[in-house]
Amino acid sequence: MTDPSVCFVVNGRPIRLGDADALTSLSTLLRRRLGLIGTKVVCAEGDCGACTVLIGRPVENADGTARLDYRPIDACIVQAFQCRGTHVVTVEGLQGPTSAEPQAEPDPARLTVLQKAMVDGHGSQCGFCTPGIVMALHGLHEQTGAPQPLDHDRVRHGLSGNLCRCTGYQQIFDACAAVDPAKIARLAEVYDEAVILSMLEEQPGGAFTMTLSVPIGPGDRADQTPAQVDPASNGHPAPLQQSAAWLDGPALPSRKVELFLPTTLAEALRYKHDHPEALVVAGATDVGVWQSHGAAWPDRVLSITGLEELAGCHAEPDGFRLGAGATWRAVLDCVADGLPQWAGILERFGSPQIREMGTLGGNLANGSPIADSLPALFGMDAQVELGSHERGARRVPITEFYTGYKQTGMTPSELILAVHLPHLAENERLHLEKSSRRLDMDISTFTAAVRVGLSPDGTSIETAAVALGGVGPTVVRLPEVEALLCGRAFDEAAFRQAGALARSLIRPISDVRGAAEHRLRLAENVFLKAWHGWQTSRTMENV
C-alpha cells in the first residue's frame, strides 16, 4: 500500500512502473522505455500478432507449490498495469535473463532449438513478423504437459494469431515439424522459477490506487468519454488517426487519471459502488484497441485483470459456472468436453493471444451484437450473475441482459461475476455458427445458435431455441421461429421453413463485414445447415 507503483518482471529483471507508464501499452513500454525493440508493432490492435510476447502468471501446482504458466499475448493492446505480478518474456529473453548492459549481437550458437529451426528451415523472409512467430511457437510449446510434436496441424492452429505476408507459412510448418520437441527448453529451465517467483512476491501487494498524469490529447472530449465509435466500424475510430504513444509528454497540459488495482472482489465492488463511472478493465482486448487509436482514459479506471475470485470455471451438476474474469482459453478448456459445439466456436474466438487475455465478462459487458460467445449463451438460456457492493448478487437471464446496442440493464455499481450455462440435455441438438471473412482471427459477420429438444423417438421437435447475432443491435432470440419448430416433425422441411421465417423477421445492416443480403441468406441457411449437420453426425457419413 505504501508504494503506489505497478511491479512485474521482464526477462528476469524486476520492473517498477512510474506514473504514465502504467497506462501505456506493454509494447510501447518494451520498445520505448526498456529498449526491447525485438517486439514489433504492426496493427496496434491485436490483429496480427507481430508483438506477441509470453506472460508468465503464477499458478498453483497440484501439490500446492507455485509455478509460472506462460501464455502468448499481444503486447500492443495489453496495458502495462495489467502485467502486475507476472513475468513477461520477450524475444530478447528466450535464452535467459537479459542483462542491464547493452546487448551484444546475437550469437547463432545461443539460439533456441525453435529459432535454429526457423533459421535453417527458411521460416523467415522479411523478418518483421518473425519475433512474434517465434514467441507464439514457444508459447505453444509451453502449453503442453509432456512435449508434443509441433506438427503441421498444431502449428496451423497455434499460429492463427500471427500474420505473415511473406512465407505463406509452409516453410514455418515444415521447420517446426522437423524439431524434436523434447529438445526445446521450457522457460522454467531457462529461468530459475524460484527466483522469479520470489521477485514477484516481494512486490507491494494489496489494493492500491495510483494517480497518474496523462497528457491531454485528441482522444479527450469535453465529456471525457472514449472516442466516438461508429457501430459499423466495430469500435475503431475514424481512419487517418496516427496512433499516439503517450510518451514523454511533460510539455502538454495534463490531467489526473486514477487507476485502482484491487486484489479482492470485495474491494472491486466497493470501488465500483463509490465510483460507478469508473471504466472497468478486465482483458483490455477492446479497451486496448481504443487506446491505440488515441482514446483518452476516463478519470477513473478499475482494473479487475487477474482477480482470482472471478477467474474460476467449473462444471457443476446443473451446468457450467464460468467466472466473468476467466480468459477465453480457460473457458474453452472447461467446456471442451461438455459442450464441444461451443468449444468449436471458441477455438475461433479472436486468436490464441486474444483468448489468453480477453475474458467472458468483458465480452458480455462490451455487448457487441457480433460477439462470438453470445449466441450460445442466448440459445442455451444462460444466466448472468451480477454483483454489487450494496445489493450482493443477482441473476439475470442473458436474454434480458441487453437493452440496446452495447447497452445492458446493469446498474452502474454492478460488476458481472459469472455466467451459468446449463448443460445440453441428452435429447437436445445444438448447432452453433460463426461466419466471418476468414476462418481464424476474424470478427463475425453473422452468428447463430439453433437448439432443439427431440421427442424420445427422435422424430419430432419438442423444444426449440434460436438466437442470431449480427442481424441487429443486439443478439436476438426469435420466438416466432421457435414456435414454428416446436411440435414439428424433425425433418428438412421444418428447418427450411424456419429459415424462411427467420429471414423475414430480421433487418440486418450492410457494413464492412458483409452486406445485409448476405446476412439474410446466412440467417435463412443456418437452419438447413444445422439439420444437415445433425444428420451427418448421426449417420457418420462423410459429406
Add this chain to the structure above:
Amino acid sequence: MPSVGRSIPHESAVGHVTGRALYIDDLPRYADELVVGFVGAPFATGRIEPVDLSRVRTAPGVVQALGAADLPEAGARLFGPIFHDEPFLVEDQVDYLGQPVVVIAAENEAALAHARSLVQIAGQAVDPVLTIEQAVAQDRYLGPVRRIARGDADAGLKSAPHTRQGSFYCNGQEQFYLESQATLAIPEPGGAVRIVSSTQNPTESQQVVADVLGLPLHQVVCECPRMGGGFGGKETQGAIPAAMAAWVALRTGLPARVVYDKTTDMCVTGKRHATRADYHAGYDDDGRLLALDIRFVSNGGAYADLSTSVMERTMLHADNAYFVPDIAITGKIARTNLPPNTAFRGFGGPQGVVAIETILQDIAQAVGRDAFDVRRLNVYGHNERNVTPYGQVVRHHVLPELFDALEARCDYRARMAEVQAHNDRSQTHLKGLAMSAVKFGISFTTRFLNQGNALVNVYTDGSVQVSTGGTEMGQGLNTKVKQLVADAFGIDIDAVRLMTTSTEKNHNTSPTAASAGTDLNGQAALDACRQIRERLDRFAADVLADPEAGLTAEPEHVRYEAGEVFDLRNPERRLPFGALCDAARRARVDLGARGYYATPGVDFNRETGRGNPFFYYTAGVAAAEVTIDRFTGDLVVDRADVLMDVGKMINPGVDLGQLYGGFIQGMGWCTAEELCYGDNGALLSNSPTTYKVPASSDVPKVFNLEAFPNPKHKVNVRWSKAVGEPPLMLGIAPFLACRHALSFLSPGADVPLNLPATNEALLMAIEALAASNPSLAPASSH
C-alpha cells in the same frame, strides 16, 4: 563446396528470429530527434481553403507545422516516377481522401497527436469519382490508350464457330507489408540530408526528395538497410513520407523520423489496380482459342504513378501461356479519387492472367470439355504457335511438359472423377478442381531500367564487402548475391558481407522490382568480381609460377576453391585467399571494383505494341482443389500442387520460399482480400481487423510444391530465373476451382463470380445459380 545451389539460410535470419534485425522504427533514437506526422484532406476531392497553422505552431512540443505554401521556392511542385503529376502536399485541389495537407514535426508522439487534433481543414467537397465505371462515364483517364494486336481479331471473331462475350472484374489488393512506410532523415553539413528509408527504390526516393526540396541530387543520400516487406508498395510510395522527414530535417537541422501507423498507411498509399476486362472470344468445338478482343480498364487512382507501366504488363500478359492467333488488346487507365495505385507483386500481370484463365475455364464449360484439356490444347508450342501477340518468340520453355507433369503428379483425372462423384452425392458441400498456368515475362518493360551496378571491396584478409543497388525486403537478394560472390572467389559464404544499400555507393539504380533483383544486381556484382579476379589472376599466376619447374605464369590456369588459390597444373601448392589478397595489395593490385550490367537485347515499342520486352519467361502451373459450404459460402482450399520452371536455383530454400509465399499471396487476392470503400472514398477495410490476408489456417492442408527442371534455359545469372512475382499468379488456381465447383449447380449457366471469391461472393453466386436450376436442391427456398 560452391555456395550457389545450396539452401543457405537468409543472411538476416538470425536477426529475424532474435528480433535483432533493425527496421526504421527500431533504429536508435537521437536525443533531439523530431517525430513527424501529417494531417490529410478531409474529403476525397474538392478545394481546400488556406489552412491557418498559427494555433498549431504555438501548441506545446510543436517544432514545425508546414503546408504547401512553405515549400522551397526552388523545389518542383509535382513529382512522379513516369509523369510528374503528383503534388507532395495539397495546395488547394484535393484528389484523394487523406492526401497530405499539413506536415507537423513535434518533440514527441503526444505533442504530435495533440497538434494534429488542432488542425482544421475547411473547403468545398465535391462528389468523388471512385470506380472504373464512374470514371469511364466521365471520360477521366490517365495516360494514353495503348493497343497490342496481331492478325485481325474482328475477322477471327466473325469466322469462329463459337464466341462468347463477357466482363470480368478483379479487385485491387493491399500490399500489407508488415513494416509500414517509414523514413529517418538526418541533416548533414552543407545543407545536405541523409535519409534512411524503408524503400524498394532508393534512387527514386533520393530523386523525389531532391526535386521537392530543390536540391541537386548529390545533396541527398538514401539508404535502405532492409524492409519489413515491400511487395511493390515501396517502389514509389515511400517518396512522400521520405520527403516529409527530409524537409523537416533540413528546416530544423534536427533528425526527423516518420513512421506511418498501419491504418494511415493503408488509407493513403496505393495498391494493386482493380481492373475490368471486357472480352469477346472466338473458339472452335474443341475449345481452341481462335480470336480474342480484350479491353482492359484499370483503376489508376488520382495520379499516374506507375499505372501506365502496370497496364502495359497487364496487356503483355493477356495471352499468358496460350497462343491466340488473332488478338487485339487495349488498355486504359481510369483516373479516380483514390490514392494513386501502384506496383504490387505481378505488376499488372495478374490482372491479365486471371482474365484469360477465366475465359478458358468458361470456354471449357461451354464446349463440355475438361478445362485442363482445353488449356493444354491452347498452350504455347515449341516450334509453332509460339509467337506472342507482341511478336516475341517464346523460346526454350517447358510449358507443355509442365502441364503433363502436373496432370500426372497431382493425379488430376482420378481426383476430377472424385470431385464429380462428391458433387453428385453431397447436399451440403461443393467441390471444385482446376488448374492454371503462368508465363511471366522477366525484365522491366521500360528498357532503361534493365541495368544494375555493384561495388565489391576485397580486404587483405580475404573478406569481402558487397554493395548493390538492390534492396532487401525479405526476398533473399542479399543472400543470393553473397552466394554468387563467395563462389566467384572460392571462399566461404561467411567471408562475404552485404552492406546497407545506399545511393552513395550505388547510384542511378533501378527499383528492386520486376523480380529482377538478383538478375541485375547479382550479375553486376559478378562483373565487379570478374574485374578483381582478372587482376588477381595475373598476380596469382606470377606468385604461383615456378619457372624452374617449367610452370610459367598463366592467369587462365589460376583457380579459387575452398578459400585457397592454386594453379590448376600444380594443385598441391595452394595459397590462402587472404594471404594472396594481402600480398596483392602490397604489390599495388587494386582489390576493389564497381560492376555494371545491362540486360542484353530487350526492347519494346509501346507505340506499336511490338518488340522483345522480355529477356526470358518464368513459367509454372498449379492445380487446386476447394470445398465450399453451400449454406455459408465458406471456402476451404484442400490441396494445391505447384510446379514451376525457375531455372537453376541459386538458393532452393530461398527460392521455394518465394513460390510458397507468392502462391498464398495470390490466393489471398483471389479468395479473401476485399478492399471496401465508403461513398466518400474512405477505405473501410483499413486494418487487419477488417482486411483479411491469409492466416496460417488458410494454407492448403496438402501443399505440394516443386521446381521443374528446364535444361534448355541457358541465360541469366548462373542460369537461374527470376522467381519473385510469377508464383503469385498461380494463386489464381483456387479461384478457378471455385468457378469449377459452382459450375455444377447449373451446368451451362454463366458463373457469376468475380475476384475475390469471399464467402459472401460465393454464397451470392450459389444462390443465383441454384435459383436458375431449381432441380438441384437449392439451399434455400425463396
